[in-house]
Amino acid sequence: MSTTSQQKTEANPTTTERITGSEAVVRCLIAEGVDLLFGYPGGAIMPVYDELYKYKDELHHVLVRHEQGATHAAQGYARASGRVGVAIATSGPGATNLITGVADAMIDSTPMVCITGQVPKDLLGSDAFQECDIIGVSIPVSKWGFQITEASEIPAVFAKAFYVAKSGRPGPVVIDITKNAQFGEFDFSYEPCTNISTYVPRPILKKEKLQEAADLINNAEKPYVLFGQGVILSEAEAELKALVEKAGIPSAWTIMGLSAMDTDHPLNVGMLGMHGNYGPNVMINQCDVMIAIGMRFDDRVTGNLSKFGKQAKVIHIEIDRSEIDKNVKTDVAIHGDAKEAMASLLPLIKEQQHESWLQEFRDCDQKEYEIVIKDECEPTDSTLTMGETIKKLNEVTGGNAIIVTDVGQHQMVACRYAEFRQSKSNITSGGLGTMGFGLPAAIGAKLGAPERDVICVVGDGGIQMTIEELGVILQTDVHVKILLLNNEFLGMVRQWQQLFFDKRYSATEMVNPNFQLIAKAYDIESNKVSERENLSDSLKKMIEHDGAYLLEVMVGKENNVFPMVPAGAAVADIRLE
Amino acid sequence: MSKENFTFAVFSENKAGLLQRVVSGFTRRKINIESLTVSESEVPGIHRYTIVVEGLDEALVKKVCTALEKQVDVQKAFYYRESDIIYREIAMYKVRAESMKEGSPGLAIVDKHHARILSVEEGFTVIQKTGRREATQALFVELEPHGILEFVRSGRIAISRPMKQLKTYLDELALASTH
Numbered sequence A: 001m002s003t004t005s006q007q008k009t010e011a012n013p014t015t016t017e018r019i020t021g022s023e024a025v026v027r028c029l030i031a032e033g034v035d036l037l038f039g040y041p042g043g044a045i046m047p048v049y050d051e052l053y054k055y056k057d058e059l060h061h062v063l064v065r066h067e068q069g070a071t072h073a074a075q076g077y078a079r080a081s082g083r084v085g086v087a088i089a090t091s092g093p094g095a096t097n098l099i100t101g102v103a104d105a106m107i108d109s110t111p112m113v114c115i116t117g118q119v120p121k122d123l124l125g126s127d128a129f130q131e132c133d134i135i136g137v138s139i140p141v142s143k144w145g146f147q148i149t150e151a152s153e154i155p156a157v158f159a160k161a162f163y164v165a166k167s168g169r170p171g172p173v174v175i176d177i178t179k180n181a182q183f184g185e186f187d188f189s190y191e192p193c194t195n196i197s198t199y200v201p202r203p204i205l206k207k208e209k210l211q212e213a214a215d216l217i218n219n220a221e222k223p224y225v226l227f228g229q230g231v232i233l234s235e236a237e238a239e240l241k242a243l244v245e246k247a248g249i250p251s252a253w254t255i256m257g258l259s260a261m262d263t264d265h266p267l268n269v270g271m272l273g274m275h276g277n278y279g280p281n282v283m284i285n286q287c288d289v290m291i292a293i294g295m296r297f298d299d300r301v302t303g304n305l306s307k308f309g310k311q312a313k314v315i316h317i318e319i320d321r322s323e324i325d326k327n328v329k330t331d332v333a334i335h336g337d338a339k340e341a342m343a344s345l346l347p348l349i350k351e352q353q354h355e356s357w358l359q360e361f362r363d364c365d366q367k368e369y370e371i372v373i374k375d376e377c378e379p380t381d382s383t384l385t386m387g388e389t390i391k392k393l394n395e396v397t398g399g400n401a402i403i404v405t406d407v408g409q410h411q412m413v414a415c416r417y418a419e420f421r422q423s424k425s426n427i428t429s430g431g432l433g434t435m436g437f438g439l440p441a442a443i444g445a446k447l448g449a450p451e452r453d454v455i456c457v458v459g460d461g462g463i464q465m466t467i468e469e470l471g472v473i474l475q476t477d478v479h480v481k482i483l484l485l486n487n488e489f490l491g492m493v494r495q496w497q498q499l500f501f502d503k504r505y506s507a508t509e510m511v512n513p514n515f516q517l518i519a520k521a522y523d524i525e526s527n528k529v530s531e532r533e534n535l536s537d538s539l540k541k542m543i544e545h546d547g548a549y550l551l552e553v554m555v556g557k558e559n560n561v562f563p564m565v566p567a568g569a570a571v572a573d574i575r576l577e
Numbered sequence B: 001m002s003k004e005n006f007t008f009a010v011f012s013e014n015k016a017g018l019l020q021r022v023v024s025g026f027t028r029r030k031i032n033i034e035s036l037t038v039s040e041s042e043v044p045g046i047h048r049y050t051i052v053v054e055g056l057d058e059a060l061v062k063k064v065c066t067a068l069e070k071q072v073d074v075q076k077a078f079y080y081r082e083s084d085i086i087y088r089e090i091a092m093y094k095v096r097a098e099s100m101k102e103g104s105p106g107l108a109i110v111d112k113h114h115a116r117i118l119s120v121e122e123g124f125t126v127i128q129k130t131g132r133r134e135a136t137q138a139l140f141v142e143l144e145p146h147g148i149l150e151f152v153r154s155g156r157i158a159i160s161r162p163m164k165q166l167k168t169y170l171d172e173l174a175l176a177s178t179h
């Protein structure tokens, strides 16, 4: 697969050529630098598929096994590569199957363009075969959408779609194309979109706000940085590092901000949130200045808002105006791009260290280690834990792999214990918490970053939600490594049942298939471990194997993830056990 | 926080599908839209959605407003308290011709309410009244005993008190959009 840049555009945009709408779709994608897309054919999108056949050397189509898989693969691709992910499906059920991924990409700010076929214009609204108003359905969960009913609309709509998907706060766009528009002929020319008069993707920074923020930071005794995916999306990793190092600020990441900084950076104090680290949670209520960067104060991060950092002055650097003051009231709002904002802030910041403040985090770490981490990662009884598995995995990968997770206990454990030395290395469904995300997203990530090891950490529940995508591994030979942490339960729900519903395990125990046989059926090398002495070697074998691999680790059935901020509780009331 | 009524003014190029996107900004928060009017604005090509909501906290209204404004095809979104706007609705009442005869109580009511006879038709008369909701409602209440055959009231339209013009906002926006 070539690695043509997203910016590449057609040589001469002003020349025109008479082609069909369906060919124009493919030409637009190529003009946007797309060389890979994920999809599933069907009646209403067949003309485009016919063109994909003709252009297959320039545009590689990955046949998924379910359209939801196409969206998650496109998301994984986008997040590993920083480019726009593209998914394509037919009308009706093909289109509705995309919706979970669209909603996931919306809440997690992932640039994605979804293309759907639609019944011919004349049949719109007639309940025609496989007709569904997908633009209507997707409006609440998409950044933008448009139904194309004439071939000539295609170039401008595609240009706008890509521009909207990747600029500002990125997100998913849905383009629905009626069949007549795919067949129609018109004079094609392509010009990329560079601005939309109604849309401000890069707000102009206000100088006085930067100075106000700098004054707060410079005078703070206990400053605290909370950073999220905005840092990764604006490629502001270096600016973040420079800023926190200069001002000596302890910095915590949200689940979406993971890997924007090295795990072992001395100022990286760990993860915020419900299952985040102890120090990062309790220090919310100890700091005097909170600097939130490219994050949105999700309720899984804040817990009870009325008891969240009330003593602190809040600086919020955020590109999406509607996130500012949405959940946490800011004292200084810096509405703008994280990279630009931090670069402008840096010269205004005094060099400082906050050793004793940082020490408070380290003391918390010690407490968390003794009460939680020691047992989780160095267990003394014979059953394997998720924590030790991830720790052993770090030893094998050196923290250089992309970790893609599904949703549940294994996700929280992976996010807590996986190590990162490179940005764009954590791909997880943070906002929507979509089970079934992991496997297809890992496939997409591997195709988006072929040079990197991609490990899909997944539970026995979640893998079965999109297990059909093993077919992609078989057909497209994608070398993803699947680390299946099998506790024979829908573990996270079981944990809640144990803690909050008196152990009434309603519908959480799983009778599972033989995953080894399933892997075999898809011609995927696999192994299963339940003994500690085999764990390291089998992880090593998984990584070293030249091809896809499934390693199933049998872990404790009723282990819990701690610490935990119970839903609705204050961050300060985080439970260590 | 106290609950109040608010009027939104949302400006956009009136693209198909946008109405649903704008409405979704309210419905996803389970906010009931009291009235909605779409019309042209003073700027060619720009439409104005006037949306009235009742009994809300300003904090929530503000969130809805910023979320509306971030929509790709929305130019600007504003919200106003009742005191920030001059607003009107128009109501029409269809009554039997007999109840509007010379010297009838019907005519006296129309006079009293400063309403006007819009149209006299075979068998019925149409009365029009422009004003605030309370005023058009008061007329309705008085006419009702005399028989109202049909009644309709428009959504609110409103002019804002602040002097900054839409055009100025749009110029600022156009500048920012190319940043």
Ligand SMILES: Cc1ncc(C[n+]2csc(CCOP(=O)(O)OP(=O)(O)O)c2C)c(N)n1
Residues within 6 Å of the ligand: A406, A407, A408, A409, A410, A411, A433, A434, A435, A436, A458, A459, A460, A461, A462, A463, A485, A487, A489, A490, A491, A492, A493
């Ligand atoms: C599509 C979807 N359905 C339901 C849930 C609710 N849910 C959250 S975690 C979880 C259990 C996940 O079980 P498993 O995949 O085995 O992972 P584990 O928690 O055991 O690691 C469930 C059912 C969800 N997040 N997504």
